[in-house]
Amino acid sequence: xxxxxxxxxxxxxxxxxxxxxxxxxxxxxxxxxxxxxxxxxxxxxxxxxxxxxxxxxxxxxxxxxxxxxxxxxxxxxxxxxxxxxxxxxxxxxxxxxxxxxxxxxxxxxxxxxxxxxxxxxxxxxxxxxxxxxxxxxxxxxxxxxxxxxxxxxxxxxxxxxxxxxxxxxxxxxxxxxxxxxxxxxxxxxxxxxxxxxxxxxxxxxxxxxxxxxxxxxxxxxxxxxxxxxxxxxxxxxxxxxxxxxxxxxxxxxxxxxxxxxxxxxxxxxxxxxxxxxxxxxxxxxxxxxxxxxxxxxxxxxxxxxxxxxxxxxxxxxxxxxxxxxxxxxxxxxxxxxxxxxxxxxxxxxxxxxxxxxxxxxxxxxxxxxxxxxxxxxxxxxxxxxxxxxxxxx
Amino acid sequence: xxxxxxxxxxxxxxxxxxxxxxxxxxxxxxxxxxxxxxxxxxxxxxxxxxxxxxxxxxxxxxxxxxxxxxxxxxxxxxxxxxxxxxxxxxxxxxxxxxxxxxxxxxxxxxxxxxxxxxxxxxxxxxxxxxxxxxxxxxxx
Numbered sequence: 009x010x011x012x013x014x015x016x017x018x019x020x021x022x023x024x025x026x027x028x029x030x031x032x033x034x035x036x037x038x039x040x041x042x043x044x045x046x047x048x049x050x051x052x053x054x055x056x057x058x059x060x061x062x063x064x065x066x067x068x069x070x071x072x073x074x075x076x077x078x079x080x081x082x083x084x085x086x087x088x089x090x091x092x093x094x095x096x097x098x099x100x101x102x103x104x105x106x107x108x109x110x111x112x113x114x115x116x117x118x119x120x121x122x123x124x125x126x127x128x129x130x131x132x133x134x135x136x137x138x139x140x141x142x143x144x145x146x147x148x149x150x151x152x153x154x155x156x157x158x159x160x161x162x163x164x165x166x167x168x169x170x171x172x173x174x175x176x177x178x179x180x181x182x183x184x185x186x187x188x189x190x191x192x193x194x195x196x197x198x199x200x201x202x203x204x205x206x207x208x209x210x211x212x213x214x215x216x217x218x219x220x221x222x223x224x225x226x227x228x229x230x231x232x233x234x235x236x237x238x239x240x241x242x243x244x245x246x247x248x249x250x251x252x253x254x255x256x257x258x259x260x261x262x263x264x265x266x267x268x269x270x271x272x273x274x275x276x277x278x279x280x281x282x283x284x285x286x287x288x289x290x291x292x293x294x295x296x297x298x299x300x301x302x303x304x305x306x307x308x309x310x311x312x313x314x315x316x317x318x319x320x321x322x323x324x325x326x327x328x329x330x331x332x333x334x335x336x337x338x339x340x341x342x343x344x345x346x347x348x349x350x351x352x353x354x355x356x357x358x359x360x361x362x363x364x365x366x367x368x369x370x371x372x373x374x375x376x377x378x379x380x381x382x383x384x385x386x387x388x389x390x391x392x393x394x395x396x397x398x399x400x401x
Numbered sequence: 402x403x404x405x406x407x408x409x410x411x412x413x414x415x416x417x418x419x420x421x422x423x424x425x426x427x428x429x430x431x432x433x434x435x436x437x438x439x440x441x442x443x444x445x446x447x448x449x450x451x452x453x454x455x456x457x458x459x460x461x462x463x464x465x466x467x468x469x470x471x472x473x474x475x476x477x478x479x480x481x482x483x484x485x486x487x488x489x490x491x492x493x494x495x496x497x498x499x500x501x502x503x504x505x506x507x508x509x510x511x512x513x514x515x516x517x518x519x520x521x522x523x524x525x526x527x528x529x530x531x532x533x534x535x536x537x538x539x540x541x
Contacts, residue, residue: 130472137471143436146405147530148520149492150467153480157463159490164463164508212467212480213503259442261432262462262490388442389490 009109011235013246014399016045017355022226022343023195024125030062030072031079033227034121037348038080041117041229046241049081052231053113056088056103058096058120060347060383064135065126076121091347093139094296094383096120097228098254098350098395104232105252114234115241120352121227122345132223139346139392140385151385152212152220155297159262159389163214163299170314172302174214178205179320181219181298181340187327188337190368195224195343205298219298219340226345228352247358250376250398251280257390269394270307274380277396278309281376285309288331289374290360292353294382295338305333308380332370335360346383350395353379361401375401405519405528409436411454412516412529420516422456422531424489433488459483459512459533462490466501473524477501483512483533496534497521511536 018040020033034057042049057073068075073089092099097120104116124132137145140154155161166172182202188194200218208217238246255273258266266272278284285308293308295301302316310331311319319325325333336342336356339349357377359365377399384392404412411421424435427450432443435455440447464481479495496515499505512533519525 133469134471143406144492147492148470148474148478148494149480150469150471152469153465153467156465157480157482159462159482162463164465210466210468212469213465259434261443261488262484387436 010111012105012108012232012249013235013238014230014232014249014354014358015238015242015244015246016041016043016047016231017358018044018229019193019352019355020227021193022224022345022352025225026125026127028123028225030059030066030068030121030123031076033123033225034076034119035080037121037227037229038077038082038117038119041231045231046243047115047231051115052082052085052117053115054086054104054107055082055117055119056090056100058090058092058100058347058350059122060091060093060096060139061135062123062347064138065132066123076119082117092383092393094294094344094346095350095381095393095395096347096383098379098381098397099393101230101351101354101397102252102254102395104230105249108232108234114237116232117229118232118351119227119229120348120350122347123225124223124345125225129223139383141387143387144385150212152215152297154385155300156212156215160268161300161303167214172317174206175202176302176317177214177219177299178202179317180295180301181205183320183326184295184298184334184338184341187335187368188341190366191337191342192366194337194341195222196341215297221296221339221344224343224345226343226348226352228348228355230351230354245362245401247361248400250283250400251277252397253277253280253395255394257386257388257392259388260390268307269390270304270380270382271309273394274308274396277378277398281398281400283376283398287376288378290335290357290370290377291331291333291380292336292338292356293333293380295334295340296344298340301333301338304380327368327370335365335368335370350379350381353381354397357399361399402527402529405530410531419457420514420531421454422491422514424453424455424487425450426453435485435489435491453487455487455489456485456491456514458514458536459485461506461508461510461512463508464506466503473522474520475522479506481506481533493531493533496532499534499539506535
């Protein structure tokens, strides 16, 4: 396999853009990435376009990638449409990486785009329910419920087993809201307090409104190329993809004692990158509901069971900490346009590694970083998709 | 009235017979799954799954109250996972006679299966499905 570098990234701000279509959202992200990379539209050999809900919500059921890219002047090349729920964009990046790593292409484009604001939030919530297996969603199961009581997360169980409190659940939201307040691309830019988060409206007990990522429009893109030709295009420091690992959920019976799938996914990425969790300088992870960040600390090997809140209390994962997590503001603050999220994570890490993150720049510029993305829900108690990408500068 | 996913559910036609779920048991490794699937998720054998009646009773594994609902459902509502004695852990709504309030359910409590319309809404009032209720009825 060839070494692959990210040479350009671009993103559309995240939020509510009622007047913008999928292609209008994607265009500034795509051209932001092309111009950042110093790549012409005609240099791109192949493209992968991630999107999850656009078929149901916009009516463009098929060929969304071709539609979006034609609008941005990229035509004729192989274009692959990727739907993998909230991990669609990470899956698109994996496709682009694999094209270049295998030698099939020299320059590849990965795009993630999502349009969730369609003027009818019940319709959007209905579409989101569809990223759970139908046997669950047709019985009225809510995606948010899965975070509250699903066997794989079971926050209520955590309260019982480790004494976690509502204030603990709020801590990632508070930390990330501060980071997001410094991010001009973020959807929610107001720094929050523990009290505000805990006292906001209960959505699914024990999750409150400000612990949940919200309905969001957005897009992100990355240009990757073979590392040995990176200097041909861009004057910027190329960011190497040290590993990009995709995994699907497994069917688990109640007494399944296999390691968590987020853990096996992360450790596969660590192994391929030749690092351990202790080598990471920054992480963007999938905090679709704020408390899931605490669970992911354990599952990514950052702390032992039940210790998650301490990493925030002791300023380990804050922007000024040893291992900042979600410097962008994460899914709750920066925003979670589901099919764009994985690449929004990648954009943030690339900016941080180049020292281009503005007011939220991590003081000691990170050299080794990881993006962790997941999505969907299956019968059998697992998420449908897990993706981890490790970057090195 | 029609039964939602009749392949998953035995709705008795005569009185005195209790309803149940229909799952699969693997002839090779005895793994029980719900809903049915043709390949055993434990031993990955194909074509070794037999239909089995399950889930007349269960234990409440976890539950919460959802204060929002997608189209066709009402809020607040209980959302729960039930551990069946036969093995599977299933998602379930809770019977509509129970007030949706904290303290009504307790994790670990014995539950039993009932048949009820999916939701009291125009979309789902005529669709019968399974729900669970506390086996010993309403608490005092």
